[in-house]
Amino acid sequence: GAGVSQSPSNKVTEKGKDVELRCDPISGHTALYWYRQSLGQGLEFLIYFQGNSAPDKSGLPSDRFSAERTGGSVSTLTIQRTQQEDSAVYLCASSGGLADASVQYFGPGTRLTVT
Amino acid sequence: QQQVKQSPQSLIVQKGGIPIINCAYENTAFDYFPWYQQFPGKGPALLIAIRPDVSEKKEGRFTISFNKSAKQFSLHIMDSQPGDSATYFCAASMRGATNKLIFGTGTLLAVQP
Numbered sequence: 001g002a003g004v005s006q007s008p009s010n011k012v013t014e015k016g017k018d019v020e021l022r023c024d025p026i027s028g029h030t031a032l033y034w035y036r037q038s039l040g041q042g043l044e045f046l047i048y049f050q051g052n053s054a055p056d057k058s059g060l061p062s063d064r065f066s067a068e069r070t071g072g073s074v075s076t077l078t079i080q081r082t083q084q085e086d087s088a089v090y091l092c093a094s095s096g097g098l099a100d101a102s103v104q105y106f107g108p109g110t111r112l113t114v115t
Numbered sequence: 116q117q118q119v120k121q122s123p124q125s126l127i128v129q130k131g132g133i134p135i136i137n138c139a140y141e142n143t144a145f146d147y148f149p150w151y152q153q154f155p156g157k158g159p160a161l162l163i164a165i166r167p168d169v170s171e172k173k174e175g176r177f178t179i180s181f182n183k184s185a186k187q188f189s190l191h192i193m194d195s196q197p198g199d200s201a202t203y204f205c206a207a208s209m210r211g212a213t214n215k216l217i218f219g220t221g222t223l224l225a226v227q228p
Binding site for chain 2: 004031033035040041042043044045048050056059091093095101102103104105106107108109
């Protein structure tokens with residue numbers, strides 16, 4: 001089946017503008033994660049959704065960042081009043097397949113550039 | 116305690132060589148250690164993973180060696196090929212509410228023909 005998809009693939013925005021990034025997880029996967037990958041860095045956990053449980057927001061770097069997951073499927077990561085330090089690749093992953101719930105499958109990411 | 120330290124930052128080997136990438140962790144609650152491979156412009160893809168109840172796991176040309184007492188694990192790529200040139204990330208997670216992955220900083224591998 002289809003993998004994790006993300007849109008847009010690239011986003012250039014001006015400092016101070018709001019942006020929305022979208023993630024479509026693998027069908028049937030109950031868990032969804034957002035990570036951030038800054039240039040030359042590893043991946044940094046942002047937020048986790050599991051079914052109808054309250055999300056784990058412990059990785060969000062500031063209150064300008066928020067995310068929601070509607071209907072247990074599609075997720076949107078919103079960054080308000082973007083800053084230059086928000087420039088990074090934002091990666092979404094999903095897990096929860098029958099074979100191994102630990103395996104996280106990543107999408108191709110959204111490259112965000114804040115000018 | 117949540118960090119995973121990865122080395123080297125970059126690595127160049129000749130075709131057929133055996134690159135080795137090392138990772139170390141502090142949190143003994145970690146119980147799942149995957150390696151991800153990432154090509155430019157793509158998301159990371161799971162390569163191989165190990166749990167601490169075994170000391171070694173092989174899948175094709177890729178081997179994880181795990182030393183629980185030293186809190187270290189490493190990736191070996193046998194008979195490396197130019198197509199293996201990519202960035203490799205180790206990670207760790209603990210069984211629990213989120214299974215969130217804590218990633219190392221990555222190793223850029225170049226396999227020269």
